[in-house]
C-alpha cells in the first residue's frame with residue numbers, strides 16, 4: 001500500500017510517501033503559514049504516482065480509538081475541538097477539506113494524537129474540579145503526541161529486543177510542542193499535556209503548566225483573545241528569550257552570552273526534569289527514557305544536559321553515542337536505565353494505522 005501522509009505540526013507541515021511501511025519520499029514546509037499547500041502535495045504525488053490512501057495527522061480526536069474516514073460530517077464533528085486546540089485543529093481540518101476536494105476518490109483518514117492516550121487510567125485522566133463542569137464540558141486529560149509515542153514505543157522495543165507491552169518507558173517528545181508520557185503495558189498511563197496541548201512542559205511558544213490563578217488574573221486584566229494568543233504564540237521559549245522560540249536561535253543567543261537565553265534554557269530543562277520525574281511515579285520500573293522530536297534529533301548537547309539532571313533516576317548519556325546518528329541507545333552500559341534517541345516518525349505510525357484499517361475493510 002502506498003500512502004500519502006500529511007502531518008501538520010505547530011512549526012512545520014511534513015509530507016511523506018510511505019510505500020508498504022517504507023518512507024520513500026517527503027517534503028517539509030518549514031515556517032508553515034497554515035495554508036493547504038496543495039502545490040507541494042501535488043508535486044509529491046506527481047513524482048511518486050498514485051497513492052492508495054491519505055492519512056492526515058489530526059491532533060484532537062476526542063475518544064476515537066483509531067483512524068476514521070474523513071468526510072464533511074466527520075470534519076464537522078472534529079471542529080468542536082478547534083477552540084481548545086487553536087494552533088493545530090483548524091489548520092488540520094482546513095487541509096482535510098482541501099484534500100477531499102483535490103483528491104476525490106482517494107480514501108482520506110484522520111489519525112489522532114489522542115488515540116494512544118484513550119486508555120489513561122481514571123486517576124490520571126480526571127481533573128479535580130466540580131463534577132458538573134467535567135460532565136458538561138467533557139473535561140479530562142486527553143493527551144497529545146500519541147502517534148509519536150506509539151512510534152517511539154515500537155522503535156524502543158526493536159532496539160532493546162523486548163516486547164513492546166513488557167516495557168516501562170518515559171517518552172519525551174521535544175518538538176514545537178513538548179510532552180512527557182509514561183508508557184506501561186503498551187499504552188499511556190500518564191501524560192503531561194492535558195485537556196489542551198498548552199499543558200505540561202514549556203514549549204517553543206506555549207508555556208506548559210501554569211497556576212490557574214495566574215490565568216484568572218490575566219483574564220481580569222486583559223481581553224480573552226489577547227490572553228489566548230499570548231499563551232499560544234508568545235510564551236514558552238519565545239516569551240523567555242525574546243526570540244522566535246526556535247531552540248536553534250535560543251542556543252545561538254545563549255552561546256553569544258545573552259542572559260535571557262541562558263535563563264530560558266534553564267527554565268526549559270528544569271520544567272522538563274520535573275515532568276519526567278513526575279511521570280516516573282506512574283511506572284512500576286523505568287526501562288528507558290526515549291527522547292524524540294526535532295530537538296532530540298538535532299541537539300545532542302541539550303539532551304546531555306537534560307539527562308544530566310536525571311541521574312537520580314539511574315539515567316546517564318554516553319558522549320560518543322550521542323554524537324552518532326539514527327535511532328539509537330545513547331546511555332552507557334553501566335547505567336541502570338537506558339536512554340534512547342528516536343526520530344519522531346509519526347508518518348510511519350500513521351501509515352501503519354492506515355494499513356490496519358484498509359486491511360480490515362478489504
Ligand SMILES: Nc1ncnc2c1ncn2[C@@H]1O[C@H](COP(=O)(O)OP(=O)(O)O)[C@@H](O)[C@H]1O
Nearest residue numbers: 009010011012175176177246247293294295298
Ligand atoms: N538542527 C535542527 N534542525 C531542525 N530543527 C531543530 C534543529 N535543532 C533544533 N530544532 C528544533 O526542533 C523543532 C522542530 O521540531 P519538530 O519535531 O520538527 O516540530 P513540529 O513537528 O512541532 O513542527 C524546532 O522548533 C527547533 O527548535
Ligand SMILES: CC(=O)OP(=O)(O)O
Nearest residue numbers: 009010144176177197
Ligand atoms: C500537539 C502538539 O503540540 O504538536 P506539535 O508538537 O506538532 O506542535
Ligand SMILES: [Mg+2]
Nearest residue numbers: 009010175176
Ligand atoms: Mg511534530
